[in-house]
Amino acid sequence: MSSPEQWTRPQSGAGSAATAAQPSPEQVIAGLRATTEGGAELTQLLTPEGERLPSPQFDPYLTDVDAETLRGLYRDMVLVRRADRECNAMQRQGQLGIWVPLLGQEAAQVGSGRALQPQDMAFPSYREHGVAYTRGVDFTELLGIFRCTDHSQWDFAGHRFHPYTIVIGNQVLNAAGYAMGQKFEGKVGEEPDAEATICYFGDGATSQGDVHEGFVWAAVYDAPLVFFCQNNQWAISEPTERQSRLPLYQRARGYGFPGIRVDGNDVLACLAVTRWALEECRRGNGPVLIEAYTYRMDAHTTTDDPTRYRLSDELEAWKLKDPIERVRVHLSRSGGADQDYFDEVQAEADRFAAELRDFCFAMPDPPPERLFSSVYSEPSPQLDAQREEYLAYHAGFADGGHR
Amino acid sequence: MSSPEQWTRPQSGAGSAATAAQPSPEQVIAGLRATTEGGAELTQLLTPEGERLPSPQFDPYLTDVDAETLRGLYRDMVLVRRADRECNAMQRQGQLGIWVPLLGQEAAQVGSGRALQPQDMAFPSYREHGVAYTRGVDFTELLGIFRCTDHSQWDFAGHRFHPYTIVIGNQVLNAAGYAMGQKFEGKVGEEPDAEATICYFGDGATSQGDVHEGFVWAAVYDAPLVFFCQNNQWAISEPTERQSRLPLYQRARGYGFPGIRVDGNDVLACLAVTRWALEECRRGNGPVLIEAYTYRMDAHTTTDDPTRYRLSDELEAWKLKDPIERVRVHLSRSGGADQDYFDEVQAEADRFAAELRDFCFAMPDPPPERLFSSVYSEPSPQLDAQREEYLAYHAGFADGGHR
Amino acid sequence: MAAPVTSAKPVTETHTETQATVQKLTIGKALNAGLRAAMEADDKVIMMGEDVGKLGGVFRITDGLQKDFGEHRVLDTPLAESGIIGTAVGLAVRGFRPVCEIQFEGFIFPGFDQISSQLAKLHYRTQGEVKVPVVIRVPFGGGIGAVEHHSESPESLFSHIAGLRVVSCSNPVDAYWMIQQAIRCDDPVLFFEPKRLYHSGALKAPVDTTATPDPLFASRTVRQGTAATVVAYGPSVPVCLDAASAAAEEGRSLEVIDLRTLSPLDLEPVFESVRRTGRLIAVSEAQSESSITSEIAARVQQECFYSLEAPVLRVTGFDTPYPPAKLEEHYLPDLDRVLHAVDRALEW
Amino acid sequence: MAAPVTSAKPVTETHTETQATVQKLTIGKALNAGLRAAMEADDKVIMMGEDVGKLGGVFRITDGLQKDFGEHRVLDTPLAESGIIGTAVGLAVRGFRPVCEIQFEGFIFPGFDQISSQLAKLHYRTQGEVKVPVVIRVPFGGGIGAVEHHSESPESLFSHIAGLRVVSCSNPVDAYWMIQQAIRCDDPVLFFEPKRLYHSGALKAPVDTTATPDPLFASRTVRQGTAATVVAYGPSVPVCLDAASAAAEEGRSLEVIDLRTLSPLDLEPVFESVRRTGRLIAVSEAQSESSITSEIAARVQQECFYSLEAPVLRVTGFDTPYPPAKLEEHYLPDLDRVLHAVDRALEW
Numbered sequence A, B: 001m002s003s004p005e006q007w008t009r010p011q012s013g014a015g016s017a018a019t020a021a022q023p024s025p026e027q028v029i030a031g032l033r034a035t036t037e038g039g040a041e042l043t044q045l046l047t048p049e050g051e052r053l054p055s056p057q058f059d060p061y062l063t064d065v066d067a068e069t070l071r072g073l074y075r076d077m078v079l080v081r082r083a084d085r086e087c088n089a090m091q092r093q094g095q096l097g098i099w100v101p102l103l104g105q106e107a108a109q110v111g112s113g114r115a116l117q118p119q120d121m122a123f124p125s126y127r128e129h130g131v132a133y134t135r136g137v138d139f140t141e142l143l144g145i146f147r148c149t150d151h152s153q154w155d156f157a158g159h160r161f162h163p164y165t166i167v168i169g170n171q172v173l174n175a176a177g178y179a180m181g182q183k184f185e186g187k188v189g190e191e192p193d194a195e196a197t198i199c200y201f202g203d204g205a206t207s208q209g210d211v212h213e214g215f216v217w218a219a220v221y222d223a224p225l226v227f228f229c230q231n232n233q234w235a236i237s238e239p240t241e242r243q244s245r246l247p248l249y250q251r252a253r254g255y256g257f258p259g260i261r262v263d264g265n266d267v268l269a270c271l272a273v274t275r276w277a278l279e280e281c282r283r284g285n286g287p288v289l290i291e292a293y294t295y296r297m298d299a300h301t302t303t304d305d306p307t308r309y310r311l312s313d314e315l316e317a318w319k320l321k322d323p324i325e326r327v328r329v330h331l332s333r334s335g336g337a338d339q340d341y342f343d344e345v346q347a348e349a350d351r352f353a354a355e356l357r358d359f360c361f362a363m364p365d366p367p368p369e370r371l372f373s374s375v376y377s378e379p380s381p382q383l384d385a386q387r388e389e390y391l392a393y394h395a396g397f398a399d400g401g402h403r
Numbered sequence C, D: 001m002a003a004p005v006t007s008a009k010p011v012t013e014t015h016t017e018t019q020a021t022v023q024k025l026t027i028g029k030a031l032n033a034g035l036r037a038a039m040e041a042d043d044k045v046i047m048m049g050e051d052v053g054k055l056g057g058v059f060r061i062t063d064g065l066q067k068d069f070g071e072h073r074v075l076d077t078p079l080a081e082s083g084i085i086g087t088a089v090g091l092a093v094r095g096f097r098p099v100c101e102i103q104f105e106g107f108i109f110p111g112f113d114q115i116s117s118q119l120a121k122l123h124y125r126t127q128g129e130v131k132v133p134v135v136i137r138v139p140f141g142g143g144i145g146a147v148e149h150h151s152e153s154p155e156s157l158f159s160h161i162a163g164l165r166v167v168s169c170s171n172p173v174d175a176y177w178m179i180q181q182a183i184r185c186d187d188p189v190l191f192f193e194p195k196r197l198y199h200s201g202a203l204k205a206p207v208d209t210t211a212t213p214d215p216l217f218a219s220r221t222v223r224q225g226t227a228a229t230v231v232a233y234g235p236s237v238p239v240c241l242d243a244a245s246a247a248a249e250e251g252r253s254l255e256v257i258d259l260r261t262l263s264p265l266d267l268e269p270v271f272e273s274v275r276r277t278g279r280l281i282a283v284s285e286a287q288s289e290s291s292i293t294s295e296i297a298a299r300v301q302q303e304c305f306y307s308l309e310a311p312v313l314r315v316t317g318f319d320t321p322y323p324p325a326k327l328e329e330h331y332l333p334d335l336d337r338v339l340h341a342v343d344r345a346l347e348w
């Protein structure tokens, strides 16, 4: 954990920065091997085999993590995955217009989401159902977007969870502004209510100008912002090497803030590293970039056909790194949970999904008036006239009248 | 000079890239000291005192540079500065609508411009009069923009010098596309006619999304593109620390291509480093970022008032690093030129300026038809109608008729 | 370089003996065939965009092109629209003829600056010395039950920017020819594709690749009539044609004009028609305010002042953001709303 | 939170005893005074933009504010417009009321995406749960002899985007009040400032800071007349007023309406006027195609169909990019072109 002093007092012994600015060939290579884990670069605390690796740097962020916490994280991930699968199925049944699956990214989302304090703010992209869940957003509240009955509908300020953002990269600047606001309001520092912001985006998003500008702004204003990039290896059909030569976390090097790659399928590592990053930000050492190295196990969305662009081998290899399985194995081996517990969670997940399903099937269509509401915060006579005219016209049909 | 092999074969001994991605405090500090030279980071071949420093890395790029070449560079800079001053004066006299002075940036522009081969392409911003000159664009051809008689008017393809671009950052993407085209056409490699592109922008521009996207594109497509950032310390009234924590050349580190800081007031260093960078690009090792560390000695434009935001001390300090003076001293000391030569160049510069002045005063206004011409490459009946109607209306006045 | 696209000469020949010159195609397949023909005719033509390669684009309009022409002619670009358009401008300056795909119209906005500041203006800025023959393909419009940003109609914005040409096709034959003509045009062309019609089997039509196409920058009367004129473009054209059929059954004869070129407009056929019918209904999915339909109304009321027996009426999207898709049936002009407007115009 | 801006209550009080409540100000100084008053009234109001701090903006509209309110309330931002607007959106979500300065209208385009995708839509997207009270100040229009991108009039583009409010002021009194009202408005407001009038001594007017301002979103008849109506906004208003004076000398009485709100439009005063005069000339420096003046013509021809004795005529910039400034006198609507249009309307 670095302190503000460490950031602002020069130390001796650094080599020529000009040399540092020339990446080594292996750094270049690393970027080209988009589907390799990155070896030593990767922060991992729980191996795919469920083995707990010690980490002097990050273990201090997990001192409160006992078997109960682990069971909680396991449960979170199982529930979120089950809900995700249910939504995927409901899309196939025509109940949702589209679904954006998070399958495979449960650890990245639950781990980072659980690292947040209530006072922290989160800016999601459109796949962060797991983060939404950790922020206390009811899964049913997400459905409207995908059933096309609304455009985002939860208590944004209450949950401190911003609306989903579909235009790639936009939310990164919005989050930078929000975090600047936290700073300007004096919410950064050693006080217990100190705040930070986290912002989610994908590997593809890193190419967008807005993401760069978010990096520039956050760095220049020392904004308490954690950039959380879920590198799920694909931007629809494009692998990460279409976006970058170097591993994405290294992008931070050019801006002067830390970048780190974490095993995105390791919920403990995601929790610890995000806690560290948030803490850095809260204390005024932000921003920080986290690249969560993970994999999109399903299609980009339910309208996508990944067989056109990637091999099933890849999927098989990643199955072995499943984020839930490794926690299950670890809990079993360490005696943190037994089969009964797992069965219970599964049953709860099934109930969770069934409720979601019932809710979804019963969702009403919005009334036509909704079309005209909330365009502005104050009324607009022009729009009022359009509404009146349309509703009168529409009523004509309802009354069985002529068009 | 690195070769493609060096770029693509891994070598042992590199530390964890994760660590490398966390900038050291002094790197952060360096970015905050926007007006210090950067010490060891700076590539300099000719000191402000006119002393030639040896450079194992860059001397190989100057083997052809003899006294005659040096005299030529000196002459280039004196002429360009003289013309710049003349234009500044003509603006004050109402002959130009605005002038964008390059004072202080002669070495960066002449050095980099003279590094180009005829087949190379250059994309300027709006201050690159010195580069224009090295591309064979007649100084008189620049005047139309500033006299507001045209929007850029020279033989762009012939000089391989793109129109001036005023919207900050736009030209970086255009240059990336052009360089991609050179690559796609097989013009990159060991052939003597191999090509590269150079693109100019300022320190302020580095914050723009387009510049980032230019970095991404050029890196992903291995485009033969030299990004030439003239860090003149100011973006109008904003010092460089409003844009970045780190020295700007280090931005390249996050993308996986080399970045280097050169003394922008040292014409030899600019020449050598740009030759090196172009050579890298030509051979397929591009892109490369060069930060030319220099100073805007005059106002941002003739409409600007720098006394509102910077101290004259700063100017005085930079006067000691004058780009022309150090070449003059070096030539004198080394016997490369005597006072007669300097006087002759001065006289030539005065003639150059006088011609420019005569030309400018005689520049005609464009005819009203110009307003409607070249909107499209093929005629548009709608526009033709607007033109006919307006010209008829306008002729009514000329004939002394009523409106 | 390229022959004037306003000429009526066919811009491609069938390329193999074995291939039939007439095939029944959807709009999507016709665009694909048109792009293929353009790439065969000129090796400077390249495709750029997100997912246009292996995937063939999310709508499969570039399907198979990367496989056949290679990765250097069909580029899966980084995910950034300013980058796509900005590099296309540079490629065009270099002599290429880039065809950019914007995945959905709602994602064109990050590229707005490059479009308006560079693409639209370079030709004028340089008095025609620098040509930027870039085509930007934009799937647009609603009615596909999509989430936000996937159903908008931003074409009016581009029609307000001088230096751009904006066109839209509404049927497979036009799709096949117009895309080729747009690519051959030396001006930048924003090519708006009616996404919900891409794969419409009902609109499938025989496309004769040896035929002589209409000029690109001309409107076309697609149904003759006498009682009122209806003008539309892109996805609204089939709606208006259906409305005209329905009206015919009720004994009212509607003339329908497919604008095809949205900027600069070719309104002569509209003026001529309105002088006969005395009534005009302009239809578009876009918001009405400061739009192409506003422009049509403004110009028609001026040119046909004494012919109009009713004001020009507009049937458009409302002046709201595009609503959640469950409400889009209310937002989009449909047969009933068009006929309602016709009724009002006739009753005026 | 903020009182409805459509109310007629003054939104600020004079803040010190010593300061006069009535001062003669230019538009530029009035804006500066209005910004200062807004910052004093609400400490969530912050200024952001390029060079707005020490320099006070290239037009000095924010002059002195950083000195008096500090670097945390007047931010010299990095050079990127998407960043300015995108972070302003986030700051607004956090509870701030950011006032962004775009240095010249030609540089708003890199921020277009954030404006249309986030700023305009967040309120609608969230059914009003998320408010983004951001004001974007945009110096616009020509006539200052500038290089490219410094003289454009892009306001119509924003009027086509639902969810935004677009306004423009034309005199010091409005400048002082409208900027404060815009800042208090919970909707995003694009505030177009007539840059060539900023420092016009001729337009200097007494600004009474204790007066009751007109509502923000209302047009205003600034000169009454009977023969024809002229509607304009921003820099064209003084041109039209001059034209009306000149016409009066020739015995023709023109009514002049200052639109003030460009989107949504407040056309009732225009309709009412046209019903009396029977003639309308809409004036704007912007290109005509798909513009605010198109919209005015489209709506007036519909609402006043039987009152119009001549078509609505428009006097606007041409459908070309803004020309080199030596030609701008031809491009910009001036007194003569306005009167020429009046002549045509009267002779129709």
Ligand SMILES: Cc1ncc(C[n+]2csc(CCOP(=O)(O)OP(=O)(O)O)c2C)c(N)n1
Pocket: A127, A166, A167, A168, A201, A202, A203, A204, A205, A206, A232, A234, A235, A236, A296, A300, C050, C079, C081, C103, C107, C110
């Ligand atoms: C500006 C913009 N351009 C294009 C799209 C279409 N699009 C949606 S998701 C996507 C890929 C995003 O990839 P990535 O950032 O890696 O996130 P992931 O979907 O993998 O989570 C694209 C191109 C968009 N939403 N926004």
Ligand SMILES: Cc1ncc(C[n+]2csc(CCOP(=O)(O)OP(=O)(O)O)c2C)c(N)n1
Pocket: B127, B166, B167, B168, B201, B202, B203, B204, B205, B206, B232, B234, B235, B236, B296, B300, D050, D079, D081, D103, D107, D110
């Ligand atoms: C997109 C855009 N925003 C704002 C401006 C206005 N502007 C012109 S030059 C300038 C500062 C540029 O600074 P820098 O990039 O350092 O280049 P320099 O002028 O110092 O050479 C600004 C803000 C612009 N031209 N384009």
Ligand SMILES: [Mg+2]
Pocket: A202, A203, A204, A230, A231, A232, A233, A234, A235, A236
């Ligand atoms: Mg991804």
Ligand SMILES: [Mg+2]
Pocket: B202, B203, B204, B230, B231, B232, B233, B234, B235, B236
């Ligand atoms: Mg600068």
